[in-house]
Amino acid sequence: xxxxxxxxxxxxxxxxxxxxxxxxxxxxxxxxxxxxxxxxxxxxxxxxxxxxxxxxxxxxxxxxxxxxxxxxxxxxxxxxxxxxxxxxxxxxxxxxxxxxxxxxxxxxxxxxxxxxxxxxxxxxxxxxxxxxxxxxxxxxxxxxxxxxxxxxxxxxxxxxxxxxxxxxxxxxx
Amino acid sequence: xxxxxxxxxxxxxxxxxxxxxxxxxxxxxxxxxxxxxxxxxxxxxxxxxxxxxxxxxxxxxxxxxxxxxxxxxxxxxxxxxxxxxxxxxxxxxxxxxxxxxxxxxxxxxxxxxxxxxxxxxxxxxxxxxxxxxxxxxxxxxxxxxxxxxxxxxxxxxxxxxxxxxxxxxxxxxxxxxxxxxxxxxxxxxxxxxxxxxxxxxxxxxxxxxxxxxxxxxxxxxxxxxxxxxxxxxxxxxxxxxxxxxxxxxxxxxxxxxxxxxxxxxxxxxxxxxxxxxxxxxxxxxxxxxxxxxxxxxxxxxxxxxxxxxxxxxxxxxxxxxxxxxxxxxxxxxxxxxxxxxxxxxxxxxxxxxxxxxxxxxxxxxxxxxxxxxxxxxxxxxxxxxxxxxxxxxxxx
Numbered sequence: 020x021x022x023x024x025x026x027x028x029x030x031x032x033x034x035x036x037x038x039x040x041x042x043x044x045x046x047x048x049x050x051x052x053x054x055x056x057x058x059x060x061x062x063x064x065x066x067x068x069x070x071x072x073x074x075x076x077x078x079x080x081x082x083x084x085x086x087x088x089x090x091x092x093x094x095x096x097x098x099x100x101x102x103x104x105x106x107x108x109x110x111x112x113x114x115x116x117x118x119x120x121x122x123x124x125x126x127x128x129x130x131x132x133x134x135x136x137x138x139x140x141x142x143x144x145x146x147x148x149x150x151x152x153x154x155x156x157x158x159x160x161x162x163x164x165x166x167x168x169x170x171x172x173x174x175x176x177x178x179x180x181x182x183x184x185x186x187x188x189x190x191x192x
Numbered sequence: 193x194x195x196x197x198x199x200x201x202x203x204x205x206x207x208x209x210x211x212x213x214x215x216x217x218x219x220x221x222x223x224x225x226x227x228x229x230x231x232x233x234x235x236x237x238x239x240x241x242x243x244x245x246x247x248x249x250x251x252x253x254x255x256x257x258x259x260x261x262x263x264x265x266x267x268x269x270x271x272x273x274x275x276x277x278x279x280x281x282x283x284x285x286x287x288x289x290x291x292x293x294x295x296x297x298x299x300x301x302x303x304x305x306x307x308x309x310x311x312x313x314x315x316x317x318x319x320x321x322x323x324x325x326x327x328x329x330x331x332x333x334x335x336x337x338x339x340x341x342x343x344x345x346x347x348x349x350x351x352x353x354x355x356x357x358x359x360x361x362x363x364x365x366x367x368x369x370x371x372x373x374x375x376x377x378x379x380x381x382x383x384x385x386x387x388x389x390x391x392x393x394x395x396x397x398x399x400x401x402x403x404x405x406x407x408x409x410x411x412x413x414x415x416x417x418x419x420x421x422x423x424x425x426x427x428x429x430x431x432x433x434x435x436x437x438x439x440x441x442x443x444x445x446x447x448x449x450x451x452x453x454x455x456x457x458x459x460x461x462x463x464x465x466x467x468x469x470x471x472x473x474x475x476x477x478x479x480x481x482x483x484x485x486x487x488x489x490x491x492x493x494x495x496x497x498x499x500x501x502x503x504x505x506x507x508x509x510x511x512x513x514x515x516x517x518x519x520x521x522x523x524x525x526x527x528x529x530x531x532x533x534x535x536x537x538x539x540x541x542x543x544x545x546x547x548x549x550x551x552x553x554x555x556x557x558x559x560x561x562x563x564x565x566x567x568x569x570x571x572x573x574x575x576x577x578x579x580x581x582x583x584x585x586x587x588x
Contacts (some may be wrong), residue, residue, distance in 0.1 A: 026216045038208035045206040055209050062211075066219035119203045141194040142201055182197040 025069045032075055033062060040079055047087040047134055047148065048135045049127035060086055062156035084139060084153055118178060125175040138162055141183065210496070214269050259521060260323060262529035263288055263302035265502065266536040269521075272306070277542025279307035280343040286324040287340055288528065291521040299327075299340070302527070305585050306539040309338070317354050322359040324524030326375060328352035335364070337378065346378055353396070354437050356403035363406065364395055370397055372406065384408070384417045398434050401442050407462070409434055426465040432458055436486035436497070438525070488525035495530055497521075504530040523570050 037058070044054035044061075061082035065075050072078045126134055140149040140161070147165075151158045172179045186188070212451040261471065269291060279299055284307045287299040297309040297318060311331055319328040327338040328348065335348040342407075350364040361381055362373050368386040384397075384406055395410045408415045411431045416424045432449035435457050439448040449458040472484055488495040493505040499520040 022217075022220075029216050030211060033211050037211070041206050041208045042202070042204075046201055046204065051206060054206060058209070062215070063219040063222070066216045067223035069216075118200050122197075122200050123204050141197045144194075182200055183194055184196070 023034075029066055029069050029075075036076055037062075040076070043080065043138070043142075044083050044087075046138055047083060047131070047132065049123075049129075057083060057086055080143075081153060084135050088135050088154055099177065105178065118182070119178045122172075122178060122182065125172050125179055128175055129168055129171060133164050133171070136164040137168050140165055148186065202389070235443055238451075260527045261302075263527055264529045264532050265289060265523065266304070266532045267301070267533040268536055269298075269300065273539055273541060275541065276306045276308040276539075279309050279340060280338070280345070282307060282338050282542040283343040286527070287320060287327070287524060288324055289521055289523050290318060290327065291484075291519050292318065292322045293519055300539075304537045304539055306541055317351070318522070319355060319362075320522040320524055321355050321362075321375065322357060322524060322526035324527055325359070328355070328362060337362070337375075339534075348373075348378070354588075355399055356399040357438065358403060361399070363399065363405055365397075370406065370408070382419045382421075396434050398437055398447075400440050401417065401444050407440065407447060409449070414460065414462070424462070424471075425449055426460060426462060428460065429467060435484050438486045438488055442489050442492065448484075448486065450484050455484070457484055487523065488528070488530070490530040495525075 023026070040061070041058050044058045045051060048054045048057055058079075061079045064082050065072060065078050068078070069075070088178050126137075129137070135154060136150060139145045139153055140147070145153065147161045151161045164176055169180075169183060212295045245289075250440050265288065269289070272291070272293065276298065284299050284301045284305055286301055287307075288302045289300045291298050295310065295312060297311055297515045299309065301307075302324075309327070309329075311329075316329065316331040318330075321327070324480070325340055327340060329336055329338055330348075330351045335351050336345045337348055337352075338345050348362075350366040350491045353363045353365050353370065355362055355375075360375055362375050363370050364373060369383060371383050372381045373379065374381050395408045397406055397408045399406055400404040400416075404418060406417045408417070409428075409432065414426045414428060416426070428449065430451065432451055435448040435450040440446075441448065445461060446459045447462050449460065450456070451458070456469050456471055459468050459470060485497050485499075486495070487497045487502065490504050491506050496503040496505065502521075502523060
């Protein structure tokens with residue numbers, strides 16, 4: 020693929036999907052700067068392979084999840100580069116706002132692996148085996164991490180338990 | 193499905209960042225640079241490894257003492273290790289024993305260093321110098337002198353026949369006679385031109401103990417030459433051969449001959465021509481070998497060899513080295529202490545990198561070439577399949 024064409028296609032992809040992807044990155048990291056950094060890494064990787072990756076968004080999402088739990092990445096000291104300015108948040112219903120704030124704060128108290136497992140299981144709606152495959156760990160690890168994450172959320176704020184009431188296969192202790 | 197969780201999570205809003213200018217090109221360039229650096233590092237590593245293999249300096253051989261020391265032979269050489277460094281790459285300095293394993297010679301130093309000298313399966317003969325510092329080799333149609341202190345080879349003008357007892361002269365057979373060469377320079381010291389005879393296509397020769405004379409035997413005729421070219425001929429009562437390279441007694445008066453398949457030797461007083469027979473079994477008792485082959489003299493008595501074992505006659509006949517049956521050996525007679533043996537010790541195979549030369553030079557050359565290629569093929573195939581698997585997973 021011609022470089023100029025590839026660059027244009029990449030920039031079009033970023034313009035169209037970066038809003039969704041930064042959201043996922045933020046939920047995985049719990050920090051705006053870390054989210055931007057994580058997304059930058061994922062976008063750089065897909066840019067390097069642009070033209071050879073069939074589904075760029077799936078590739079970026081997979082990179083986001085794997086990098087968010089990468090120990091090597093956690094050890095590295097990357098200089099932070101601001102990619103933009105956060106816009107003001109829209110007004111919400113008070114109850115929803117309380118729950119959103121509670122979830123936002125609670126997610127930051129989880130480990131990166133617990134956040135990744137919660138996101139894959141309950142946001143991306145993947146099965147335990149798919150989650151394990153995505154994160155490169157055992158199904159048992161996914162189960163235990165899910166259990167620990169949910170119990171931790173419940174301990175932090177009991178109201179958060181209602182968010183997972185429709186998840187039949189998961190029992191929160 | 194956890195719809196409620198998703199709804200609330202979606203409400204946590206973060207604005208999408210703007211893409212920095214040049215992000216795409218920078219990412220591509222980073223990858224290209226990384227790939228180039230990786231390729232350079234791999235190339236450099238392979239080149240350095242190859243360079244190290246090729247140009248590994250030969251280790252400094254041990255110095256040979258001016259006044260030779262005496263060393264006992266190991267009591268046995270049963271399990272000779274494979275994959276030894278080549279003596280041409282890693283000179284041994286001084287060999288105490290050289291044994292012939294058919295496709296290679298194994299040299300053993302006084303301090304138990306082992307080295308190989310590949311000879312293939314072609315017809316070959318070897319002669320270890322008495323001081324253990326040189327090896328005269330004849331392979332197929334090539335004769336050369338290998339210096340064991342430097343690994344250097346010098347061509348010889350003919351097949352090496354025997355060393356003088358002091359190791360300073362080497363007799364080589366050349367068409368029509370023998371040449372005695374100075375071992376240090378290979379310069380001609382003196383020549384022995386023997387009249388050709390249809391009855392004697394092959395003749396043997398030995399030095400006198402003081403290296404001043406050279407004796408030839410053919411059938412019943414014994415010719416003794418001195419440096420001036422003067423010869424003396426004696427006639428034996430039958431067809432005999434010299435009883436080994438040191439068949440000339442240290443007292444310089446007698447030369448010993450053997451006839452094969454007997455313990456008897458014939459003593460010839462080379463000045464008077466008087467002969468007398470002796471049964472060595474009666475004199476030394478067992479285990480004096482049949483067809484006595486004298487390789488050295490120790491405390492005035494002969495040291496016999498049956499090819500693989502050495503048997504000093506004093507204080508009583510005893511084996512001092514046990515070798516694998518069928519293999520022959522030579523010892524550096526000027527530095528061997530024949531009175532006792534030492535237990536075999538853990539062999540030093542030489543620098544490990546130089547043992548690779550040996551592997552490369554020998555029968556493993558094909559494996560050395562094929563295995564890395566196979567390894568690369570497996571790695572590339574695995575990498576391609578892994579990439580396809582990942583892409584399929586992403587696509588699904």
